Amino acid sequence: MHQRPWRLTRNPYPPIEPLSADEIESIHQASLTILEEMGIRIMLPEALAVFRQAGADVDDGLQHVRIERGLIDKALATTPTQFTLHARNPERHVPFGGNWTAFGTVGGAPNVSDLDGGRRPGNYRDFCELIKLSQSLNVVHFHCGYAPEPIDIDVAIRHLVATQAYLTLSDKAIFSFTFTPQRMQDTFEMVRIARGVSAETMMREPSFYSIVNTNSPLVIDRPMLWGIIEMARLNQILCVTPFTLAGAMAPITLPGALAQANAEALAAIVLSQSVRPGAPVIYGGFTPNVDMRSGAPAFGTPEYIKSALIGGQMARRYRLPYRSSNVNSSNAPDAQSAYEGAMSIWGALMGHCNMLAHGVGWLEGGLVASYEKYIIDAEMLQTMAAFFEPEKVDEGTLALDAIREVGPGGHFFGAKHTLERYETAFYTPLLSDWRTYQQWSADGALSATQRANKIWKTLLAEYEPPAMDPAVREELDAFVERRTREGGAPIP
Amino acid sequence: MHQRPWRLTRNPYPPIEPLSADEIESIHQASLTILEEMGIRIMLPEALAVFRQAGADVDDGLQHVRIERGLIDKALATTPTQFTLHARNPERHVPFGGNWTAFGTVGGAPNVSDLDGGRRPGNYRDFCELIKLSQSLNVVHFHCGYAPEPIDIDVAIRHLVATQAYLTLSDKAIFSFTFTPQRMQDTFEMVRIARGVSAETMMREPSFYSIVNTNSPLVIDRPMLWGIIEMARLNQILCVTPFTLAGAMAPITLPGALAQANAEALAAIVLSQSVRPGAPVIYGGFTPNVDMRSGAPAFGTPEYIKSALIGGQMARRYRLPYRSSNVNSSNAPDAQSAYEGAMSIWGALMGHCNMLAHGVGWLEGGLVASYEKYIIDAEMLQTMAAFFEPEKVDEGTLALDAIREVGPGGHFFGAKHTLERYETAFYTPLLSDWRTYQQWSADGALSATQRANKIWKTLLAEYEPPAMDPAVREELDAFVERRTREGGAPIP
Numbered sequence A, B: 001m002h003q004r005p006w007r008l009t010r011n012p013y014p015p016i017e018p019l020s021a022d023e024i025e026s027i028h029q030a031s032l033t034i035l036e037e038m039g040i041r042i043m044l045p046e047a048l049a050v051f052r053q054a055g056a057d058v059d060d061g062l063q064h065v066r067i068e069r070g071l072i073d074k075a076l077a078t079t080p081t082q083f084t085l086h087a088r089n090p091e092r093h094v095p096f097g098g099n100w101t102a103f104g105t106v107g108g109a110p111n112v113s114d115l116d117g118g119r120r121p122g123n124y125r126d127f128c129e130l131i132k133l134s135q136s137l138n139v140v141h142f143h144c145g146y147a148p149e150p151i152d153i154d155v156a157i158r159h160l161v162a163t164q165a166y167l168t169l170s171d172k173a174i175f176s177f178t179f180t181p182q183r184m185q186d187t188f189e190m191v192r193i194a195r196g197v198s199a200e201t202m203m204r205e206p207s208f209y210s211i212v213n214t215n216s217p218l219v220i221d222r223p224m225l226w227g228i229i230e231m232a233r234l235n236q237i238l239c240v241t242p243f244t245l246a247g248a249m250a251p252i253t254l255p256g257a258l259a260q261a262n263a264e265a266l267a268a269i270v271l272s273q274s275v276r277p278g279a280p281v282i283y284g285g286f287t288p289n290v291d292m293r294s295g296a297p298a299f300g301t302p303e304y305i306k307s308a309l310i311g312g313q314m315a316r317r318y319r320l321p322y323r324s325s326n327v328n329s330s331n332a333p334d335a336q337s338a339y340e341g342a343m344s345i346w347g348a349l350m351g352h353c354n355m356l357a358h359g360v361g362w363l364e365g366g367l368v369a370s371y372e373k374y375i376i377d378a379e380m381l382q383t384m385a386a387f388f389e390p391e392k393v394d395e396g397t398l399a400l401d402a403i404r405e406v407g408p409g410g411h412f413f414g415a416k417h418t419l420e421r422y423e424t425a426f427y428t429p430l431l432s433d434w435r436t437y438q439q440w441s442a443d444g445a446l447s448a449t450q451r452a453n454k455i456w457k458t459l460l461a462e463y464e465p466p467a468m469d470p471a472v473r474e475e476l477d478a479f480v481e482r483r484t485r486e487g488g489a490p491i492p
Helices: A021-038 A043-054 A068-079 A124-136 A157-171 A181-195 A197-202 A222-233 A256-274 A302-317 A335-350 A370-388 A399-406 A437-442 A448-462 A470-484 B019-036 B045-054 B069-080 B125-135 B155-168 B180-197 B199-204 B221-231 B254-275 B302-317 B333-349 B371-387 B402-404 B437-442 B448-462 B471-485
Strands: A040-042 A058-059 A064-066 A081-085 A094-096 A100-105 A111-113 A117-119 A210-213 A236-241 A280-286 A324-325 A353-362 A369-370 B041-042 B057-059 B064-066 B083-085 B093-095 B100-105 B111-114 B119-123 B206-214 B236-238 B279-285 B322-325 B355-360 B368-370
Touching: A021 A064, A021 A256, A021 B236, A021 B402, A040 A043, A040 A256, A043 A058, A043 A222, A043 A256, A068 A197, A094 A100, A111 B448, A124 A370, A124 A448, A157 A181, A157 A470, A157 B199, A181 A197, A181 A210, A181 A222, A181 A470, A210 A222, A222 A236, A222 A256, A256 A280, A256 A302, A256 B180, A256 B402, A280 A302, A280 A353, A302 A324, A302 A335, A302 B371, A335 A353, A335 A370, A335 B119, A335 B333, A335 B371, A335 B448, A353 A370, A369 A370, A369 B155, A370 B302, A370 B333, A399 B254, A437 B180, A448 B333, B019 B064, B019 B069, B019 B254, B019 B302, B041 B254, B045 B221, B045 B254, B057 B069, B069 B254, B093 B100, B111 B180, B111 B371, B119 B221, B125 B155, B125 B371, B125 B448, B155 B180, B155 B471, B180 B199, B180 B206, B180 B221, B180 B471, B206 B221, B221 B236, B221 B254, B236 B254, B254 B279, B254 B302, B279 B302, B279 B355, B302 B322, B302 B333, B333 B355, B333 B371, B333 B437, B355 B371, B368 B371, B371 B448
Parallel strands: A100 A353, A111 A369, A210 A236, A236 A280, A280 A324, A324 A353, B100 B355, B111 B368, B206 B236, B236 B279, B279 B322, B322 B355
Antiparallel strands: A040 A064, A058 A064, A081 A094, A111 A117, B041 B064, B057 B064, B083 B093, B111 B119
16 A cells, blocks of 8 residues: 655645636625625624624624625734644644645535445444544545534534544544534643643644634524634634535626625634634635536536636635635546546645645535545545646756667666666556556456545554553543533533 | 537636746757757658758668757747648637647547447447547547557558548548558548548648657657658648657656657657648647556656646747647546546646647557547536636626625525526536435436446437538548559558
8 A cells, every 4th residue: 555655735836817816806896895785694692792893884683794894904904824733743733825735534424435335324433434544544634524424422522522533543633613612612622632732822823623604695603603703712723614506505607606705704704803813714615506407516517616716816815825625526436526526626726725625535515425535535636746746857857868878769667767766756556556457357357446445444454543642541531521421512 | 418519629727837947948958969969760761861951960871860959940940830620521620729729539549448348459330439429529629540440441441441431420620640651642632522622722721630659769660750751741730749658768757758758759840840841740748657567657647747737838838739638547437537537637738738639538548449438538628628718707797786686595596697597607517417316326326437328329329420412422432442442551
């Protein structure tokens, strides 16, 4: 089993930009008009109070907020342009911003599937197995939220059990759901224990993150508002990602859907920065279009690629780190899942996304976490990471001596230049099978998906839990035990 | 069965450029050194004579030619930057150059496969079926050479029978193999008849093309030299594509492999322009790396993406149209074939290739033309073509009125703005299935590859041959009959 080593990745290429600066500006201006004239519904009194305090025009009865452009400029003046997500293992810290790009796992899938067990509801066993798989895949930089959702764990203590699993089975950086403030406070304390640092250090060094979706069009509900407020209070990383399905929850035209998404994101940013100026925020783009026949979101389409690229343009206009996704609509980990994923990856990465959510494992529009898709995606992301490494042009790589040595009609297999380099010269695949048809047939003629099945099993068989100080482990378990005894964090 | 209409495609985005202008220049300079100091083996007396006449340093006994840089500058001064490949149907003409990008079929595959019949040697029946399929797929702009090779047709008359099939089953532009001058002369005459034009018009309006590979390292053999010379004499389009497999037929380092490829291409261009200054030439990039374990070429890898992009930089340095490919090493039309293909496509198209060879149908490193892969590739290429269409940002698409009409918490399904646009708003897939898991399962849970199988069968069932004047048909058939009686064009 060959993998590239764990490595942080920078994208050295200029982004692809479908719109001109003027066109980006007109989307920005449309968003300002939306927030000033139409406003947004804010479904939490505490958030309404923060908006009023910040100077917005608030109607408590209608739960309605209008935000004039000066407040938006003020908020955007305090957002940091780059920050680091700290993991419990310092070698796993992940920078967001600049031309850094980091890859996460699928998050939020209610179901899980693999070739042997088929499709089934999310559960704790699979949740743990996929954490192990994510830990084992070097190309995965961080975890996204719950893949799959462990619905066999009582919701009041699910965050405790899930976070305990993340922190013990993996040493990569983690995610917290936002449903109630208590959940984020519990995550804060658990990560603090796992990192072995003080609360002050945690406040200075963001050590988990969350993703907040708005309720498009132009609504932010209680759990999301709790998330925005509490993540800012705790100075942890908030990724604001309006899910603006063009033609359904947003206009059918991409500029309109993006203007609305942007308005919603800006409202969330004003709230975040009003709670704590300087709180770290990532600008999330997630604007697929609805399939007018099935009502389903369409991923990896021409519109999706454009929206991923334009989202990056908006994020850069605000000097915010950018989040995009590796997504597809396929019902199976087949060729469709691969090409829709590849199209999404190119849109995301050439849009200069810093955080690639759902980087490995997403299937079926996000309804399923697929074991086999983890491996297919890991191969694609490894390929992109290696593609981002600069090509050195010098006397040694121009190889005139080797060309002279070999001469017309020869071959380079035995050349000194080749022998010195052949072990590390080229990308070694994780999944791709380059053998002849005859060799491949003799070995069972397995499709890429069938081979992916064997690979994740090998990775899980070889998995070893990352080291954790027994005292830290004890403190963590004691915390979970106590908080469980206290009833966890029931959804109100 | 929904397809995008036939449409010529322009790439509006700047190319991705892995190397700096200085680095491109150092590859160029290395190529000049190769041609000046090491030279190239030229295995045809007639070609040696042309090189000598042009001023090169020729050793007839060793069949060796050294070319000094002045001759290269002179040749590059006469190559046209843009030209059109004329089809027998004027609506199918294809421009090469600028930011035009056109998609061809797989060419040169010795075998063919589909899910029902499995893998089998190339034959005339499949050859004709795949011409029909290429004719039926709107995203295909032109034919590449023989997919699969109809090996059940005697080689002396194969070009006659194959060209007759191309010209009657399709009205898209075609390819000619170069093995002997007679073959190209026969193709010239057959295309002339099909177009109903004079030989003078044919000379003014290139109406077929060929691809010449060099015999790397630094050899050009007889059939290829015949091709370069004869295509220039006939003023038809020559695509020069050194097949420089890094680590095998070229240095193991990409800059060296590209310098050697470039030297071989420049030698061919000098020969072409010495025969006819101004003869149309396309610069072909094809530098995969060898897999050091299996000896097979690796496609869709990080190195492959880079070589496709850098090849484009070289072509632009010389103001030549650029050819790249949609290639993969997979033994089945599965997820690997899709993601390796997608990576190759992005490398090719963001390298600003004008001619995408092997655009649809390539499998198994080019050893197989796959019916199902035609459909998978058509979906990817349609996606890219639609992605290349500009996004309009104006009052209508910014949709502020619609956002105002719907308001917070509503939906856009019934909005006037949606109803006016929903029929044409978004890309409609050919292959992707966006239905729910339940709908998809109830319909047989077919993988993308299985659905592709149904789609090509439907396309072939619905195929209608393009119109051809009966008199033209008669003349064409008579030509083939006569040339067959004469013995065709035996390989000497």
